[in-house]
Amino acid sequence: MFHPVNTKISFPELENEIIRFWKDRNIFQKSLHNRTGSPQFTMYDGPPTANGKPGIHHVLSRVYKDIIPRYRTMKGSYVPRKAGWDTHGLPVELEIEKKLKFTSKADIENYGVAQFNKLCRESVFTYLKEWDSLTERIGFWIDLEHPYITLENSYIESCWWAIKELWDKGLVYHGYKVTPHCPRCGTSLSSHEVALGYRDDTVDPSVYIKFKVIDDSARKIVQNVAGDTKAMLRELGQKSVYFLAWTTTPWTLPGNTALAVSPELEYSVLKNENEYLILASARVMPVGFEGYTAVGTVQGNDLAGMAYEPLFNPHSFNVERRRFDKNTGFPVQSASKDNPLSYQVIAADFVSMEDGTGIVHVAPAFGEVDFKAGEENELNFVQNVDLDGNITGTYPFAGKFVKKADPLIIEDLSSRGLLYRRETITHTYPFCWRCDAPLLYYAKRSWYIRTTAKKQELIDGNATINWYPDH
Numbered sequence: 001m002f003h004p005v006n007t008k009i010s011f012p013e014l015e016n017e018i019i020r021f022w023k024d025r026n027i028f029q030k031s032l033h034n035r036t037g038s039p040q041f042t043m044y045d046g047p048p049t050a051n052g053k054p055g056i057h058h059v060l061s062r063v064y065k066d067i068i069p070r071y072r073t074m075k076g077s078y079v080p081r082k083a084g085w086d087t088h089g090l091p092v093e094l095e096i097e098k099k100l101k102f103t104s105k106a107d108i109e110n111y112g113v114a115q116f117n118k119l120c121r122e123s124v125f126t127y128l129k130e131w132d133s134l135t136e137r138i139g140f141w142i143d144l145e146h147p148y149i150t151l152e153n154s155y156i157e158s159c160w161w162a163i164k165e166l167w168d169k170g171l172v173y174h175g176y177k178v179t180p181h182c183p184r185c186g187t188s189l190s191s192h193e194v195a196l197g198y199r200d201d202t203v204d205p206s207v208y209i210k211f212k213v214i215d216d217s218a219r220k221i222v223q224n225v226a227g228d229t230k231a232m233l234r235e236l237g238q239k240s241v242y243f244l245a246w247t248t249t250p251w252t253l254p255g256n257t258a259l260a261v262s263p264e265l266e267y268s269v270l271k272n273e274n275e276y277l278i279l280a281s282a283r284v285m286p287v288g289f290e291g292y293t294a295v296g297t298v299q300g301n302d303l304a305g306m307a308y309e310p311l312f313n314p315h316s317f318n319v320e321r322r323r324f325d326k327n328t329g330f331p332v333q334s335a336s337k338d339n340p341l342s343y344q345v346i347a348a349d350f351v352s353m354e355d356g357t358g359i360v361h362v363a364p365a366f367g368e369v370d371f372k373a374g375e376e377n378e379l380n381f382v383q384n385v386d387l388d389g390n391i392t393g394t395y396p397f398a399g400k401f402v403k404k405a406d407p408l409i410i411e412d413l414s415s416r417g418l419l420y421r422r423e424t425i426t427h428t429y430p431f432c433w434r435c436d437a438p439l440l441y442y443a444k445r446s447w448y449i450r451t452t453a454k455k456q457e458l459i460d461g462n463a464t465i466n467w468y469p470d471h
């Protein structure tokens, strides 16, 4: 038997007909009803946010979320599918902040949190109609009439319930860690978020800073210098000896509390008519020292433990100085107002000869490696920046945003004869993917969930999952 086929068929119209058929006869509901009592197969829908229009990439994920439940239903399972809407989080808040032309968290507080939340609540369903019609048009079977919505109290209570369960199991703790912090959003970013915001054409200052060695340590260093040190010994009273270090973030310099050297490497002592400089021998040529002559060399090992003057004594600028304590761990202990104050050179394995001077400026408040070095060596801890990214205390550049403070800090050091050279560098630096603010690596107290306690269970669980694509 042959039935003639219409060659002028409209596929979109054909699809609409089928959708109408499904809708009129409640086919989706029937497919569930017919399987009541059968073994359940669960599909969790990671909910989209309806304050943005759906895009073609949403079609892709929705097709997967449709195909597998349909297949399972056809194989005899009961597969309830509940739609969801993600109404929480920074994307929503940022949308409203942009609309109101806000630039900081303080703007929200001045405006009123309740009123701000109201606008957020209204905004989250802006494109609900578009989402619903896309969902229907692509034939995605899911219960759109009874969705779960993350702003509903029943949902929020479930989240608190989950946190309480974690708390009761001892998996929630108050930690102190260095995290990439957005000073505008006022929040830490995950490593995945940081990866979204790297810019490789960022221009920053590149400065070589002189750290004055205290007299007693200068004498000890001279004793270990291989070379003709007679003149150096004679001149110690009149000429200062400096460690030379390099940084692209001058705003971290008031937080400097140590210098790190590589114990196995050789360091050079250079002199001109005014001063002595110490840096790694391998970095003398790349950095360039016109007008200086070499006096001799000294092992990194012999520099460890030597003391130098702080660039900015925190006590002179009304900033608290704390100390890492190995026994009690964090929080760091408050230290008394020592005057004079000196910091020490430490031996470390993270000193690189790729750039800089082979003497690394360490500010435990602003870097993961620095923080760890602080814990291991029980260093001082000086936090000279607040969570909005502004310099605290009574420094001449206090109150300025860190990047705006950079040139003022360089000027200040230059006026005191502590700047060897200033240049600029074009390098890769992370910015906030939401708001474009430069991220600050910042040591702060936060709540953490001890996921590492469940690491093996997670790995074992993953091993039982069918992954596509394989990994």
Ligand SMILES: [Zn+2]
Pocket (backbone or CB within 6 Å): 182, 183, 184, 185, 186, 432, 433, 434, 435, 436, 437
């Ligand atoms: Zn941000």
